[in-house]
Amino acid sequence: MELTFEQRKALRRKKEKRDKAASVLVPTLTVILLLAIWQGAVIALNIASWQLPKPTDVFKSMVMDFQEFLPHIIRSYSIIILGFLCATVIGITLAAVLNNFKLLGVALTPYINLLCTTPVITLVPLLLLMFGFGQWVLVFAVTLQAFPILNMNAITGFANVETIRMELMRSMRATRVQTFFYCTLPASLPHVFTGMKLSGIFATTACISSEFTGGSKGLGAQIIAYTQFMKMDKAFACIFFVAIIGLLLYTMTGLLESKIIKWKI
Amino acid sequence: MTDTTEHKIVLKDLTKIFQTRRQTIIAVEHINMQFDDGDFVSIVGPSGCGKSTIIRMIDDIIKPTSGQILIDGQDITKHKRIPEDVIRKMGFIFQQPNMYPWRTVRENVELPLKILGLKGPEWKSYADELIDMVGLSAYKDNYPTEISGGSLQRAGVIRAMVHKPEILLMDEPFGALDETTMHQMNIELLEIWKKTQKTVIYITHSVEEAVLLSNRVYVMGTNPGRVVDETIIDLPRPRTLEMLASSHFIEYCKYLTAKIGHIDLSKIK
Numbered sequence A: 001m002e003l004t005f006e007q008r009k010a011l012r013r014k015k016e017k018r019d020k021a022a023s024v025l026v027p028t029l030t031v032i033l034l035l036a037i038w039q040g041a042v043i044a045l046n047i048a049s050w051q052l053p054k055p056t057d058v059f060k061s062m063v064m065d066f067q068e069f070l071p072h073i074i075r076s077y078s079i080i081i082l083g084f085l086c087a088t089v090i091g092i093t094l095a096a097v098l099n100n101f102k103l104l105g106v107a108l109t110p111y112i113n114l115l116c117t118t119p120v121i122t123l124v125p126l127l128l129l130m131f132g133f134g135q136w137v138l139v140f141a142v143t144l145q146a147f148p149i150l151n152m153n154a155i156t157g158f159a160n161v162e163t164i165r166m167e168l169m170r171s172m173r174a175t176r177v178q179t180f181f182y183c184t185l186p187a188s189l190p191h192v193f194t195g196m197k198l199s200g201i202f203a204t205t206a207c208i209s210s211e212f213t214g215g216s217k218g219l220g221a222q223i224i225a226y227t228q229f230m231k232m233d234k235a236f237a238c239i240f241f242v243a244i245i246g247l248l249l250y251t252m253t254g255l256l257e258s259k260i261i262k263w264k265i
Numbered sequence B: 001m002t003d004t005t006e007h008k009i010v011l012k013d014l015t016k017i018f019q020t021r022r023q024t025i026i027a028v029e030h031i032n033m034q035f036d037d038g039d040f041v042s043i044v045g046p047s048g049c050g051k052s053t054i055i056r057m058i059d060d061i062i063k064p065t066s067g068q069i070l071i072d073g074q075d076i077t078k079h080k081r082i083p084e085d086v087i088r089k090m091g092f093i094f095q096q097p098n099m100y101p102w103r104t105v106r107e108n109v110e111l112p113l114k115i116l117g118l119k120g121p122e123w124k125s126y127a128d129e130l131i132d133m134v135g136l137s138a139y140k141d142n143y144p145t146e147i148s149g150g151s152l153q154r155a156g157v158i159r160a161m162v163h164k165p166e167i168l169l170m171d172e173p174f175g176a177l178d179e180t181t182m183h184q185m186n187i188e189l190l191e192i193w194k195k196t197q198k199t200v201i202y203i204t205h206s207v208e209e210a211v212l213l214s215n216r217v218y219v220m221g222t223n224p225g226r227v228v229d230e231t232i233i234d235l236p237r238p239r240t241l242e243m244l245a246s247s248h249f250i251e252y253c254k255y256l257t258a259k260i261g262h263i264d265l266s267k268i269k
Helices: A005-044 A055-064 A066-100 A102-117 A124-131 A135-159 A163-171 A176-187 A189-212 A218-228 A232-260 B051-058 B105-109 B111-116 B121-133 B149-159 B179-196 B207-213 B241-245 B247-260
Strands: B009-019 B024-035 B040-044 B066-071 B090-093 B167-171 B199-204 B216-221 B226-232
Touching (some): A055 A066, A055 A232, A066 A102, A066 A135, A066 A176, A066 A189, A102 A135, A124 A135, A176 A189, A189 A232, A218 A232, B024 B051, B040 B051, B040 B207, B051 B066, B051 B167, B090 B149, B105 B121, B105 B149, B149 B179, B179 B207, B199 B207, B216 B247
Parallel strands (some): B040 B199, B040 B216, B090 B167, B167 B199
Antiparallel strands (some): B009 B024, B009 B066, B216 B226
C-alpha cells in the first residue's frame, strides 16, 4: 500500500528525531570516554601536574578561578565574535558584488586568495607596531583572516547556480537584485554556511594566535603566561574556554543553517 | 511571405552561432517561422537541432546572432533590454519542473507576480484558481521535495501562466515523465489551451506528442539546425487518446518520422 504524503512526512520526522538524538548522544559519550581515559592515564602513569593536568583539575580551575579568567574570556570572545560578524557581512557582500561585476572579480580574487592563504599572524606584529595593542586592531586582524574563506565559498556557490534556475529569472526579466535574493543567494546557502563555519574556525585561530604575539590581555596571552609559570591546570582551563567559543560558533552556525534551510530533506 | 504583422510571432532568417574556445557551432541557421494568435505549433527534431535554442531566443533568454524576432510586429532583437510589456506576454515552461526548493508550491507559482510587480488580490486569487485547476490545492503549502514529479510539472505549467501571458513557450515540458503521465498531461494541456486561447509553441522530440497536440508541426534537422518540413495536422478537435490508434494519426507520425530522417550509419566506423 502506498503511503500518503502526510504519512511519509510523519515517518521522516520520526526518523529525523531519532537521528538527532543519536547525533547528540554519541559524541557526548565519546567525549566523556576520552576524558576518562585521560584522567586514568594521568593517574596510572603518575604524570606530574606541570606536564599534564587531570581533566578534573582543569574543570576545577575553570570554576574556581573563573573570576580571574573572566576579563580575558570577555576580551577574546568579543574580539572573535565581532571579527566573525564583520567577516560574515564583508564576505557575503563582497561575494555578491564580485559575482555581479565580473571584471572587479577578476581584479580582486587573487588578492583575496592571497589573504586567505597568508596566516594573519604574520601581519599582527606589524599591525600592533602601527596601531598599538588595542582591541580593535585584533578585531581587524580577525576579520582579515576570517572573511576570505567565507568569500571564496560564497563565490563558488553564487557562480554555480544551475543554469535552468537562472534562466527562470531571466525569462521573467528579474533585476540583478531580484535575481540575487530570489535565486542566487538561496540556491547557494549550503556553500555560504560552509564558508561561515570555516570562517568561525579561522576567527578563533586568528584571535588566539594574535594574542600569543604579545600583550597581557586575552585567553591567548593567558595561555602563554600560565604555561611559563607551569600552571598547567589554568593554561588548560583557558584552552578549554577557547575550545568552547570555537565550538559555539560552529554549532550556532549549524543551527542557523538548519533553521533557514528547512526545505532540505 | 505576406505582411508579417498579421502573425503573433514571426522569426525571420534567424541564426545563432555559439563561439566556444575551441570551435564555432552553428546552432540554427536561417530559421523562418510564423505563429498565429491562438495557434498550437510544435517543433520536433533530433537532439542538437537547436529547437531549444529557438524558443530561448523567442523568450530573450539568449540573443540571436542575426535575424529578427517579431512579437505582435515588434522586433525584440533591436532592444538591449526587451520591453516589459513584451516579456509579460510570454510564459516559459522548462523541461524540468524547475521549482525552487526553498519556496513552497504556492510561493513558486506566485514568483512571477513578485518579479513582475503584479500586486493585488486579483492576481493572488488567479494564482489560486490555477492551482485549483490543476488539482494542487491540497499541496500548495508543501515544499517541492514533498510532491511527485507529475504534480511538480503541473505547477511549472501554471507558474508560466500566472501573469496571464498570451504566449506559452514549452521546452519539452513532459519529456521527463513516463508515457502514461505524459499523455494525461497532454490532454490536460489541450483543455487549458482551449479554455485560455493562448498561443503555444511546443518543443518536443516525440512525434506522437506533436501530432496529438498541434495544428501545425515544424520538423528540424541538424548540422546546422534548420527547418526541413512544415506540416499541417488536420485532425479533428477535441483530440483524444483514442486517436493515437487511428490510421490517420499513424500516417502523420510515419510521415514526420521519415522527415526527421534516417539514422546516418556512415558516421559510425
